[in-house]
Amino acid sequence: MNLLEITLGIMTAVGGFVDISELVFAAQAGSNYGYALIWVFALATIGIMVMSEMSGRIAAVAKQPVFNLIRHRLGLKLGLVTLIASLVSNLITCAAEIGGTAIILHLLTGAPMLLMAVAMLAVLIATIWILPFKWIERAYGLLGLVMIVFAVALVKINPPWGAIAAGFVPQVPPGLSTGGMIRFAYFGVAIISAVMFPYEVYFYSSGGIEEKWGFKDLPINRLTCIVGFALGSLLSISILSGSAQLFAPLHVDPQLPGSAALQAELPMGRTGLVLALLGMLFAVAGAAIETCLANAYSLAQFFGWEWGRHRKPWEAPRFTIAWILLFLLAFAIVATGVDVMRLVEYAVLFSVLVLPLTYLPLLLLASDRHFMRAHRNGMLANGLGWLYFVVIVAAAVAAVPLFLLTSGGQG
Amino acid sequence: MSPRDRIQLVGGLLDLPILDIEGRYCGIVDDVELEEADDELRVKALLVGPGAYRGRLPAWAFNLLCRVAGARITRVPWDAIERVTGAVVLTVSAATCGLHRSEDKARRLIPRGGAM
Numbered sequence: 001m002n003l004l005e006i007t008l009g010i011m012t013a014v015g016g017f018v019d020i021s022e023l024v025f026a027a028q029a030g031s032n033y034g035y036a037l038i039w040v041f042a043l044a045t046i047g048i049m050v051m052s053e054m055s056g057r058i059a060a061v062a063k064q065p066v067f068n069l070i071r072h073r074l075g076l077k078l079g080l081v082t083l084i085a086s087l088v089s090n091l092i093t094c095a096a097e098i099g100g101t102a103i104i105l106h107l108l109t110g111a112p113m114l115l116m117a118v119a120m121l122a123v124l125i126a127t128i129w130i131l132p133f134k135w136i137e138r139a140y141g142l143l144g145l146v147m148i149v150f151a152v153a154l155v156k157i158n159p160p161w162g163a164i165a166a167g168f169v170p171q172v173p174p175g176l177s178t179g180g181m182i183r184f185a186y187f188g189v190a191i192i193s194a195v196m197f198p199y200e201v202y203f204y205s206s207g208g209i210e211e212k213w214g215f216k217d218l219p220i221n222r223l224t225c226i227v228g229f230a231l232g233s234l235l236s237i238s239i240l241s242g243s244a245q246l247f248a249p250l251h252v253d254p255q256l257p258g259s260a261a262l263q264a265e266l267p268m269g270r271t272g273l274v275l276a277l278l279g280m281l282f283a284v285a286g287a288a289i290e291t292c293l294a295n296a297y298s299l300a301q302f303f304g305w306e307w308g309r310h311r312k313p314w315e316a317p318r319f320t321i322a323w324i325l326l327f328l329l330a331f332a333i334v335a336t337g338v339d340v341m342r343l344v345e346y347a348v349l350f351s352v353l354v355l356p357l358t359y360l361p362l363l364l365l366a367s368d369r370h371f372m373r374a375h376r377n378g379m380l381a382n383g384l385g386w387l388y389f390v391v392i393v394a395a396a397v398a399a400v401p402l403f404l405l406t407s408g409g410q411g
Numbered sequence: 412m413s414p415r416d417r418i419q420l421v422g423g424l425l426d427l428p429i430l431d432i433e434g435r436y437c438g439i440v441d442d443v444e445l446e447e448a449d450d451e452l453r454v455k456a457l458l459v460g461p462g463a464y465r466g467r468l469p470a471w472a473f474n475l476l477c478r479v480a481g482a483r484i485t486r487v488p489w490d491a492i493e494r495v496t497g498a499v500v501l502t503v504s505a506a507t508c509g510l511h512r513s514e515d516k517a518r519r520l521i522p523r524g525g526a527m
Contacts, residue, residue: 062497071439072426076467079426132527304428304439304459306514312526317517371497 012141017232030243140286
């Protein structure tokens with residue numbers, strides 16, 4: 001594998017890291033709590049690095065995508081529960097991503113949102129139909145790099161770097177009431193869920209198999225997960241910090257995905273605004289494709305259908321019908337006129353509930369001497385893996401009460 | 412692992428994906444059929460399809476699934492198996508075992524062309 005391939009792989013991971021939920025929760029976290037939730041982003045980013053690296057390693061060594069493992073390790077009953085829960089969670093997430101792109105296109109063009117959602121749906125379906133897997137991943141990942149405008153905008157406003165650095169230390173803002181503490185905890189759980197969405201590992205591990213990873217790809221797998229995701233997470237942290245610096249003093253709560261783009265307009269003018277909206281559009285559209293394909297992968301792997309976009313659409317027909325129907329269903333949810341922000345909230349809630357069932361089989365197989373041999377988890381990967389398993393189980397247990405107590409973070 | 416080795420049925424075989432001789436996914440081991448030979452139980456065939464979920468799911472879930480996906484069961488004889496690893500690999504094509512029907516039906520709905 002040459003340097004260009006490695007660089008492209010890392011850049012794709014950076015550009016593909018941010019999705020609608022991270023955009024919304026990063027901007028809201030910054031405006032509500034300053035820099036106090038940066039550490040949660042950092043914590044969750046290490047978690048997704050650990051789990052994605054494992055899923056990529058399993059794909060390369062054991063040639064097993066995640067949902068094959070879930071069915072084999074959890075059995076039919078619990079596997080089916082996980083499948084249904086993840087289908088619901090990914091479908092809501094996909095609808096939120098499509099709704100998010102429609103809002104951004106509406107802001108860019110002024111055209112009605114529903115019309116923009118139809119246009120986006122057509123583009124997304126055409127993309128998967130026409131392009132092979134690698135091109136799909138690369139196109140949206142690289143276009144999503146325009147999101148770097150948020151990091152540039154942050155540098156331009158010259159924020160208090162010391163306060164941002166201090167945000168990486170675990171903390172709870174002083175002086176919060178009980179209600180405030182509960183809402184802070186809700187934001188923490190939502191950020192963990194948004195960064196560690198289960199669809200990311202379904203897509204990542206299936207992608208490894210689509211690209212026929214083998215032992216030689218293990219270093220690039222590790223590099224992509226560590227460097228690519230770390231840089232991608234810095235984009236989310238830039239949005240959070242820009243929001244803390246610009247929106248918090250004005251008591252502006254950026255509840256719409258488009259609001260975050262104002263961070264780039266203030267220091268960079270109209271060009272910054274347009275670039276920010278374009279970056280968000282590509283990143284969120286890429287996430288819509290990932291969530292939809294992740295669902296089709298899950299269904300196909302669970303029931304043993306032929307799957308993958310390395311094959312022509314008619315060579316994996318049930319998989320093709322699945323992703324087209326799932327896109328249409330996600331669009332139907334948006335077309336009901338449901339508030340996209342509510343979709344984002346439900347997406348993070350459902351996802352955090354699915355996380356333990358997704359990551360447990362991964363951890364078990366990654367440590368399995370029989371399947372993974374010399375490439376099974378070492379002490380560090382195992383330690384971190386189980387530590388994060390405890391974190392996501394705690395987040396899953398706390399999610400529903402926190403959601404109900406705060407009316408989805410509203411207060 | 413060779414088909415003649417001792418296999419832990421649940422841990423080593425049940426719910427594994429099945430690949431045909433061309434490396435295409437063509438089902439999951441949903442259940443196994445056993446036979447008694449020389450005072451031993453041996454696997455006679457793999458059972459594939461929603462009909463094989465009977466007894467593995469609560470009755471209501473099984474009935475619901477059969478209404479949606481049908482109750483078909485396809486038997487894959489044990490001598491059609493080349494090896495068992497992370498997947499069950501067959502010595503024959505999916506069509507030879509009858510594991511191609513649903514995929515073929517779906518294929519008729521998909522237009523050909525336009526894809527790179």
